[in-house]
C-alpha cells in the first residue's frame with residue numbers, strides 16, 4: 072500500500088459530500104480516481120478522508136436542456152464518448168474525447184474529475200474553454216452555482232472553485248447546426264500521453280465561405296487552456312493568410328510552459344501548426360456537410 | 365479498516381482491508397489472486413488490468429472499496445476449467461505473444477474484452493485496444509498476431525467462452 076492512511080466514505084448526495092468536505096479541510100473527493108489514485112500512490116496528496124462521490128445518482132447524466140447540453144460531474148468519459156447526444160450536439164467534445172488517456176482510463180475517468188483537477192494538458196478543460204462552457208458547482212460559501220470555464224482555470228492544478236464547493240457538472244452551449252465545423256489536434260510523445268500542445272476550434276462560415284465566427288483555444292502548451300481573441304477575423308476565409316497570421320500572433324503572446332518533455336519554443340511552434348490543422352479540419356467539415364463550397 | 369464483499373470471477377469474496385487499499389493490492393494480498401500483476405502501481409503500464417463489468421480498467425487506479433457492486437474478472441477467471449486455457453491464452457502461447465510474461469495478464473484480459481464486443485477486429489482496432497498496456501519484451505508484433513489468431517479461432521467455435 073502506497074497511499075497514506077485515510078478514511079474512505081461514500082457520499083449519498085451532493086449535500087452530504089459538501090458537508091463532509093466542509094467539516095474536514097483535509098478531505099478529498101474521488102470519482103473516477105484516474106488522477107487522484109496516482110497522486111495518492113506518490114503521496115503528492117495526503118488526505119485524512121477520501122469521499123467517494125462515484126455513487127451519487129444525481130451526478131451521472133447527459134441531457135439536453137433547450138440550447139445547452141448538461142453533463143453530470145461523474146459521467147464517465149467513455150459514456151460521453153458513446154453518447155448520441157454528445158456526438159450530435161457537442162461535436163467538438165466528441166472529437167476530443169478519444170484523445171484522453173487510454174480506453175481503460177476513460178472507462179473510469181469522469182468529465183467533472185478532469186475539470187476539477189485542472190491539468191494543463193486536459194482535453195475536456197480545453198474544449199470547455201473553447202466552447203464557452205460553464206462549470207456547475209455546489210456548496211460555494213458565496214452561493215454561486217456556476218463559473219465560466221474562462222474564469223475557472225487559474226494555473227496548473229489550481230482553479231477558482233470557492234472553498235467548500237465541488238464541481239457538479241458542465242453546461243455546454245449546443246453547437247450551431249448550420250455551416251459549422253469543429254477541429255481538434257494534439258501532439259504527445261506517445262498515444263494517450265499528456266498533450267505537449269493541443270488545439271480545439273469550432274467555427275461557422277457565412278454564405279460566401281468567410282468566417283461568421285471562430286472560437287479557438289490552446290491547451291497543453293500553456294499553464295491553463297486559453298482562448299485566442301479572433302473576432303477581427305470575421306468575414307475572412309479560414310484558409311487565408313490573415314487567419315494564419317492572427318492565430319500565430321495570438322499564440323506568440325501566450326506564456327508557454329517549458330519542461331523536460333518540450334521547450335517553450337517547441338510548444339509554440341507545435342501550437343501554431345496544430346492550429347492550422349484544426350482550422351483546416353473544421354473548415355473541411357463545413358464543406359463536406361454542405362456538399363462543397 | 366473496511367469490510368468488503370467483492371464479486372470476483374463469479375464468486376462473492378469477503379475481505380477486511382484498510383480503507384486506503386487499492387483494488388490491485390486487495391486482489392493480490394487479501395484474496396491471494398497473484399495473477400493480476402503489480403507494475404508501476406500508478407496507472408502507467410496496464411499490467412494490473414482487470415475487467416470491471418466486462419470492461420478493462422486498471423486495478424491500481426481504484427480503491428478496493430470502489431469495486432463493491434461491480435463484477436470483477438481477473439486472469440484467474442478466464443480459463444474455462446482449472447488446468448485449461450482460454451482461446452486467447454492459447455493463442456498467446458502459440459504465437460509467442462509473451463516473453464517474460466509480466467504484461468501478459470493485462471494483455472490477455474484486454475484482448476478478451478475486445479473480442480467479446482468485436483469478434484473480427486482489425487489490426488488498428490487491436491492496437492487501439494492495447495495502447496494502454498506496455499510490453500517491454502515482445503515489440504507487440506506477436507501480441508497483435510495472438511489476438512488476430514484468437515479472434516479467428518473464437519469465430520470458428522460455438523463454445524461459450526469465459527468470461
Ligand code: FES
Nearest residue numbers: 403404405410424
Ligand atoms: S500497475 Fe496499474 S497501471 Fe501499472
Ligand code: FES
Nearest residue numbers: 463465499500501
Ligand atoms: S512479455 Fe515481458 S513485458 Fe510483455
